[in-house]
Amino acid sequence: MDKPHLEARKAPKQARSQATVQAILTAGARVLAQESLAGFNTNRIAEVAGVSVGSLYQYFPNKAALAVALIDQERERLAVALEAAVASVSDAPLLEGLSRLARLAIEQQFQDPVYAAALDHEERRLPLGTRLASSESRLVGAILQFLEDHRDELPTFPDGSPKEVARDLLLITRVLVEADAHGGQGAPPSLHPRLVRALAGYLLAPGVA
Amino acid sequence: MDKPHLEARKAPKQARSQATVQAILTAGARVLAQESLAGFNTNRIAEVAGVSVGSLYQYFPNKAALAVALIDQERERLAVALEAAVASVSDAPLLEGLSRLARLAIEQQFQDPVYAAALDHEERRLPLGTRLASSESRLVGAILQFLEDHRDELPTFPDGSPKEVARDLLLITRVLVEADAHGGQGAPPSLHPRLVRALAGYLLAPGVA
Amino acid sequence: MDKPHLEARKAPKQARSQATVQAILTAGARVLAQESLAGFNTNRIAEVAGVSVGSLYQYFPNKAALAVALIDQERERLAVALEAAVASVSDAPLLEGLSRLARLAIEQQFQDPVYAAALDHEERRLPLGTRLASSESRLVGAILQFLEDHRDELPTFPDGSPKEVARDLLLITRVLVEADAHGGQGAPPSLHPRLVRALAGYLLAPGVA
Amino acid sequence: MDKPHLEARKAPKQARSQATVQAILTAGARVLAQESLAGFNTNRIAEVAGVSVGSLYQYFPNKAALAVALIDQERERLAVALEAAVASVSDAPLLEGLSRLARLAIEQQFQDPVYAAALDHEERRLPLGTRLASSESRLVGAILQFLEDHRDELPTFPDGSPKEVARDLLLITRVLVEADAHGGQGAPPSLHPRLVRALAGYLLAPGVA
């Protein structure tokens, strides 16, 4: 097997190392946000990070690993926000909960659409096994929690395993938001209701046996 | 403006030319299907097409233009199939119509998931104006026709312009199918009901004002 | 010897052939004038000439031969003008003659500085033997005639063979005019007096034994 | 504006880097001297320099920048020699000064006529702003100094700004010498007197008001 490692080379335990890794990640994010995939090369990132390329390769075995780390970090950030949001709406009615989660998703994505799109793009070309890694599954977990919290408002549990359902909800959210983010400057007013409709519809779909 | 042309360079008039263009397109598709984006370079494609690189550039001003042509060709194929399907379900009840369209989408995508995913990926990095070009809008048009055909089964027209709605339906279909296509070999049995639920839910979503 | 031929492949005797050759030459000139060396390639020229590349190669064995023909044609045009001018000043005093010739040179060059510069540039990379071909020597001949006509106004014949002298005068004229043509839009007012000074100085240089 | 940068990419700080840069410049000069523009391509130059192409591009953003550096280096060399010569003849009579400067120019150009011609050729296709850059203007400056030093031997200052005059002298020198360098192996005996005559004539031109 020559499947390339995609995990960070070493868990940096010392403070300086951690700082270096963070600097690299931050630089990667900045580059991606400002120049999209065009400037996303290891030399550039190292330069922006104020570090030598050699150092970059000390912590990431290859470029893909860096991309994965970036994606993971972003998912982590999202997961934290999502978990908090899910907790905060655990007592609200389902629809209101969905509405607030949708609002959150839109806000997150529109904070830096170029960055989000670039990450998404990068994610797609990773070997398949890599996807749905730890932090991705945290997102799924948060949604599962949300479904749990509102179990009694859901007619019967839809087809598909709960995990599939959760993933579907995430995917739907991501495409719809991303599509609008690509186009304009800000989120169009119709986005939020459409998104809520898509999510609620999926969960509550009536006539579908 | 030096925005690169993305249209074919010359309309091939002689029979030989047309054969060459087809050979190139076919080679492009084959390469994309078998090696995904990794082998998608002009030299390789020309080689597979049994043609010189020069010939490739005689008909496509650059690599992106070839990608666009491939995307267009695929969309065209899809559009034809979708239009036919929409016509064939014009008298069927909404839900059954959706179910059949969903079946079609799954079949299409699973015919060659790697190819479809690669094209999708490639499409994303084209300049935005290029997207939703002629054949893409044919897809939207077909969906609009479907909505028209079943207008009286739809409670009130959902938020967003009809075009937005149609695009949302397409996007939702694409992600859900693509996500499952990525993973396994064949479509999981739960895919079809989940997709129908997503589409029907979006269109019929009840309690959402 | 594999010194490439640089002469036209065949002397076109039929009317249609001559027309084709002229069309090609004219196209070459137009391309060079409008796009400088950037668009100066055989395919482009043939296209502009409304002729197939194949036809171009019927009359010119290679690109260099076409360049030579263009240079020759331009020199021919210049030679005709120069011969006429020389004749018209044969009775005028030397200085006035020089002044009028200088005026002519400036006018010619500034008619189409891009074209002239491009030709000049192209000329330099031809194999050396090619230079000073027939029409170039007509230019030299015209100057020799001018010197002849004003022989008694020239102190003693300067060093160097008359041909060298004539060539020097041509070269000096070309650089000075070309240098100013490169820069601005029109000829600066100081160009003419400076040029006359250079030419007259060379011919009349006093204290130089 | 996407006018291409023509300046060196990074100032090499380590000893190894400086050696590489010098190797590249030397290789560029050698290639130009031996094969003229025919072999002047980045791969060849890197090969001759015993360096990878990548290294070349580490220090020069593109091929033109390398050409500029070569031209600059050559001008620098010339400027140093010219400034010294001008200083050394500051007390000599004008004509003797000119004669010695002419001798210097001939020697310089005939040291490596192919190289000099190739550089000259290359210089012409650079964007115009680039020309007359620092080192070129040093040449002009040296001539201005010479004129200053012999101001009282010059009848009245000729037409045109002093800078134009200095440039004219440089241009005249360059063409005359280059023309003879192109042809033969060594400088013909008539070259030096003709050149002096041209320069002195321009400066002292008598009857030209």
Added chain:
DNA sequence: GATGAATGAGAGTTCATTCAT
């Protein structure tokens, strides 16, 4: 551990020239 100079395979693209039709 860190540095950054060096590498070189490989990608996109051009254009003079040929030759079957």
Added chain:
DNA sequence: GATGAATGAACTCTCATTCAT
């Protein structure tokens, strides 16, 4: 003679990765 599709060597430039210092 004319056509123009086809050719492919050649060229410029990029960037992931290595390794001597």
